[in-house]
Amino acid sequence: MSSAERAEPAEAIRTELAAAYAHGPGKAVRAPRWTAPPVRNRRAHSVGLSRLADIPLLGPALVRTLTAALAPRRWEPWNMYNDHRAYPSARSAYLVDATLRLGADRRPIDPVRLLLEGAEPLPDPSTVTSAAIELTVDPGRLPDGYGTLRDALALLEAGHLGGALVEAGLAAGLAAQARARGAGGASGVVTEVTLSHGTAVTWSWERVVAARSSALSPLGLSADPRPLPAEILQRLIRDSRPPEGSLAGPSGAHGLRHRLAVRGVTGVRDGLYALDEGGLVLIQPGRVTERIQSAFGLGPGDVDVAGMNVVWVITADIGAVLRGQGPDGYPNTLMSAGATAQHVCSAAAAAGLFCRPVRSFDEPAVEATVQADPGEDLVYMLLIGRPRALDFCYDLTSPEDPTWP
Structure with missing residues (x-):
């Protein structure tokens, strides 16, 4: 050559x-x-x-x-x-x-x-x-x-x-x-x-x-302020594991890393957690969702990030991915992150939670808040909480199919 x-x-x-x-x-x-x-x-x-x-x-x-x-x-x-x-x-x-x-x-x-x-x-x-x-x-x-x-x-x-x-x-x-x-x-x-x-x-x-919700938001997106039972968070974590055959792969696949800012969950300390195959590991206690709010592209009147029960942050070392996979590495990482988020959204829906994926944020500020390594880049963020009310909507699924709720 x-x-x-x-x-x-x-x-x-x-x-x-x-x-x-x-x-x-x-x-x-x-x-x-x-x-x-x-x-x-x-x-x-x-x-x-x-x-x-x-x-x-x-x-x-x-x-x-x-x-x-x-x-x-x-x-x-x-x-x-x-x-x-x-x-x-x-x-x-x-x-x-x-x-x-x-x-x-x-x-x-x-x-x-x-x-x-x-x-x-x-x-x-x-x-x-x-x-x-x-x-x-x-x-x-x-x-x-x-x-x-x-x-x-x-x-x-x-x-x-x-x-x-x-x-x-x-x-x-x-x-x-x-x-x-x-x-x-x-x-x-x-x-x-x-x-x-x-x-x-x-x-x-x-x-x-499961009935999916991106939460009621005509007057601002926010979560129910009442404490979330710990078993719902545990169910979310358990059921969000990717299935075999998914682009997401197992935890840590495709260079993706997961950190969760948790707030208002009964029996779970507010703070920043890392998520791996063993579950949640506390990195730092405190009101991390409030610090992420200041790095978000919209104020609390539009999207109340500080009041979310979970802010799920997905990062990856894009440089390392490109060196390992070539120019297709970054698009592949985005699709893997999207598949990962889809499984989280499905688990949230089954647990009665909304899950809103977002890309409007100050990347360096959020990366610093979640203590990302110097080479890591923020890829995706999911805002998760319990809806304040049920959506008013027209159900478009087939009334003749007994498999639909």
């Missing part, structure tokens, strides 16, 4: 790292939009998602999985961003598109109409043994004011949706495996989730269909 060939990967890493560190609260990544090949009529042979039930063994569980992970679940008439699904999306813009691949057949999924779009008839169901869902991103659906932060938000959302697909697949009795593809390359596919016939249910359907 020539010196020029050896220098090229190093230069690509330096370029990616410089981009990651140069853009305010977000970190730039290259995530090109996937462009479908031209077809005469993409909807000429569109069919309902329910047609997949004809596939032997795999079909009914596949329909159940895709519906649970992709379809809208509720509509909030009082909310500025009122379309809600199984995973969070900035401004409810839904920056991720899903395409179902059955062998050589590829079909964009319309999650609202529950349609599979296609220019040709569906393949013979008897020939289908597995399915793959390809995820592509379109950061341009967010306003220009987000700048390069749009790219990071899109990849975090791709991680969320990948996590939702794995959870729903496992709960429906399928074998599920997610694989990250970095910034997408020429195809634009950033994540692929493979679903095949399984032998047992290995995830809780309760966590898949």
